[in-house]
Amino acid sequence: MTTVQQANLLGGRALREGLRTPESLAPTLFIPVFFLVVNFGQAGRIFPSSTTDFLYGQTYAAFQLPSSLLLAASFGSAALYLVEDIEGGYFDKLRASPVSRSALVIGRLLAEGVKGVVITAVLLVIALPFGVSVASGVVGVVLLLVLTALWGVVFGGFMQLIALKSRSAAATNAGGLVFFPLLFLTPNFVPRELLTRPMEIAATLNPVTYVMEALRSLILQDPQWDVLTRGFGIVGVLGVIMVALNVRLVRSYD
DSSP states (O other): OOHHHHHHHHHHHHHHHHHHOGGGGHHHHHHHHHHHHHHHHHHTTTSOTTTOGGGTTSOHHHHHHHHHHHHHHTOOOHHHHHHHHHHHTHHHHHHHTTOOHHHHHHHHHHHHHHHHHHHHHHHHHHHGGGTOOOTTHHHHHHHHHHHHHHHHHHHHHHHHHHHHHHOOHHHHHHHGGGHHHHHHTSSOSSOGGGSOHHHHHHHHHOHHHHHHHHHHHHHHSSOOHHHHHHHHHHHHHHHHHHHHHHHHHHHTOO
16 A cells, blocks of 8 residues: 555544544634634724725725634644544554554645635635635635645644654643744734834744735735745745654654
8 A cells, every 4th residue: 555545544534533523623613713703893994995905995804814714724633633542552553553654644634634625615605794705716716725724734744743742632732822923923914014113024034924925815816926936835845844854753753
């Protein structure tokens, strides 16, 4: 059996884990929708679509939606299920079997990607009553789904690193909190050029900024290929790094 086939089988198992505990998906949807509703409710009248250039004729909810998408994609459960496997001894059984170490890592991340596509699609539908549309059309919707899912894979890989190092559900849960400062050190509420200079520098150094701006460009404008190249480039580089580090940890796991 090839590494790809093994990864697909393990990915299917990871998806079934999620289906057996659908309540674990509740925060994944509720918290991003909550942020969208609250932020739109607080600032929607401050930034009216008719007079705010950076909204391109849409409501402020369209500007905020990428934050909710990234937040939802960062609620992955792969690392917590991995901790369960470690604590229950199943992970040791997998390591003792002729399963590729790459497949052990990639399988769960594939499941995170699939869940990311589904959750992104649901959030796009939920956002419609708030006056949000995807200006880049069908191509833009597909790119939104892919880019958000890829970010979920990247962050899932980061969480798995914590799980493999700590072997603790508490430590893994705590590690997920790192996303919140990353999210708020982006042009979350206004475009980057409207930030104060210190915040602009922080946002420029923050890789999440470029993923957010790529998602935002797809919602508000026709495809901006330079912005999209930066966003996809970030998730591509970080994805390779996360997979490589995960595989290295699995191989040296004792």
